[in-house]
Amino acid sequence: MSAEGIEHALRLRREERDRISGDVLDLEAHTVFRLLRSSAPRGETARRWAGVRERAALLWALLDAYRDVLERAERIATGARRPGTGDRRAAVELTALLTGPAVRLAPEVRPVEQRSLLATPGERFTLDEAVAAMDSAFRDVTALISAVDAVWSAVLPRLDTAAAAADAARRLLRDLGSGDPALDACEREIERLREELRADPLGAGSAGAQALERVLADAGRVRARAERAAALRREYGAHREALGRLVARAAGAEEEARRARDLVLVKIASPALPDLPGQAPLLRGRLAALDALVPGGASAPGRAASAPDGTDERGRAGRAPDGTDERGGRWLECAELLAELEHAAEQAARRAEEATGALRELIARRDELRGRLEAFHAKAVRLGLAEDAALDRLYRHARGLLWTAPCDLRQATAAVTGYRRAIEGGAA
Template sequence: MRGGTGEAIAGQTLDQSGAGAAAPMSREGVDHALRKLREERERISASLVELEGQPGIRLLKGARLTGETWRRWEDARSRLGTLWQIFDAYQRVLEAACELRGRSPRPDPATLAELSGLLSGCSVELPDGEIPLEHRTLLGPQERRITLDEAVAMMSDAFEFVAREVAAADSAWTALLLPLEEAEESWREATRLAHTLDGTRHPELDRVGRELTALGRLVRTDPLSFMQNGHPDTGRLDRVRAALRTVGDELAGVARMRDEYPGLVARVTAVIEETEQTERRARETYETVLAKIHSPNLPAPSEGLGTALRDRLAALERLREAGRWVEMAGRFAELERAAEEALERARGELRLSAGLLDRRGELRGRLEAYRAKAARLGLIEDERLTALYGEAREVLWTAPCDLRRATAILAEFQRVIRASESETGTRR
């Protein structure tokens, strides 16, 4: 907005109080200066109108501001008011000069001297608020006048200050208002969904709502409090939006569970039934092991896993009937995990018991395989092998079976076969 007319005004020698005199300007100099000043006034007027029309300044004027934004806007608004006052005083001087110049096409020396004082002297009276303390007295501020160029410089400083403050507030609102409004709409949607699910209050949703309300009030009344190093800090708002996404996802999951509940119940019921069947098999297999295996050293399998799961499922059904879907969702997820864990536990206990019986069957198979190998080697009549075979068979087909003893016998049976096989090879 700066654009002084010093280059068109020669011989300026007036001080701040108007003392002294300036060399009169020529008629051509006066006309040139007036033309430049009128152009300058149009640019200044357009800039002020544009500033007043900025969305940011309209928001600041219409908002109920607090805190840092209120303090800075009060300062900027005062500067804006002073800017207009100086501009009015500037215009009055310019209009007076134009009116004086228009009286005669060829002004006399006295008129030229007066015009020179208006155009290049201290002719613009400052508003009271702009007079420094050192220029005031007990009775009030003394009149202070400045030149047109100095008035333009002061207006430029005030304009830049106001524009900078308005731009800062506008930048903060631009960065914060849209995500804030999106977060508020997300909260409203989540609240509506929570109400349809169980009609009760959701503690986390309530907490986020309180935080969002406080944050919204601050964004709308004090956006400049969010500025950090010249940029809006959206960290607090981002955290609230993340919490809302988490709650929203949770509620959406609850809604899906409500809509898909029959299928979910069917699946968890199938897992419970398999758990019960596996429990029975594990118990039966364990009892078989106790009868058929000597000192199995097995812990007793679990009992009642399926029954406990069915009780929990029945409790969930009561929550469903009461429409308490949010509470139910968490408990249903826990039931699903518990059912999978119970099934895996029952399977593991079944594998432990079945493994001992499988071990006995494996040893029986190895015994017959070793005997067949002995026959192929022509050792079927070997007394040592015959005795070992009889001993192993007695152990493996007698209940309870001593697996450790049977394993040792089979190892000896295999060693004798290998030794006999080596001797036969040596003789050849």
């Protein structure tokens, strides 16, 4: 190589060395790389990390050897006055270092039982071959880092969301003086998933994704339950009053259904009556059981009187001197019972109202037939068929069925239809 070529090559190699060194240092400082190197991965992550760790070691060994060759070249170039002209020998050495297989990897040190007394030559590379080998190793390492980082970036924020929901529920329950086994189980599962993701992110797979979805749903449920319990403690009086009205509505609807049934039994012959719900006594019993969980029962205020410092008459935050909730820490149970009772009362009221509607429909059907019969009779009069004896018999038969209690709706319907058809035939 000429002197100018050597100087140009050295300048390019210096820039290359600095760039590669910076990239490798960035790799070493990467959070995922440091975590993998300092921890003990398991499963699929451990298997892949074992190979990548060797590639990382090769990367550093090649970089060190590359730097050594470049340092030797720079020392020779510095010692020569004019490489290539004044010092032919320096030019030859520099050419060999810059273009030949000057990068040498020391042979791997093996256990004594695997050694030989014969010399083991190390692997040699040109500078370009060393850069290509370093690039390949670098890509292998960063591929694993990217895979692990992708899993952690996708999963850990969602796991943090679940943990935040669980923490919020824990704070609410602590204030309520209550505990929740479901919350305890949820927190244990969050920690288990976090440890699994830390130790083997690549092995989590679909099972880990399903477990994450479950724990997110569980955390949301326990938080919602705690929030309902806290809201109930703040406004129990209003909730209890609304629930009492709902139970009363269900009881009233069932009583109205019974009255409608009694009327139908008198007015309509052998109707297919709908089943009548009888949930009111049970609902009242459940309401009393709910009141028993709360001091003051149905008369409990929605909010205790507060002192200027925010405490109520029973002590700070509604707690006894020993720090426990004087209501037994049962607000979580109260909230669940109240929600269940609300649903049951709403269902009972709806079923009773539907039954009442179905029963009244039978009376409405009879009244409709009465109206149709009279309308057909008026039509017969307008058509001059009022003196027709056969039509008069049909009319009186249908009228007798409809104005007799109990009324047979099937026979009455057939009689009205026959009368209409007779009118239409007579008019023709």
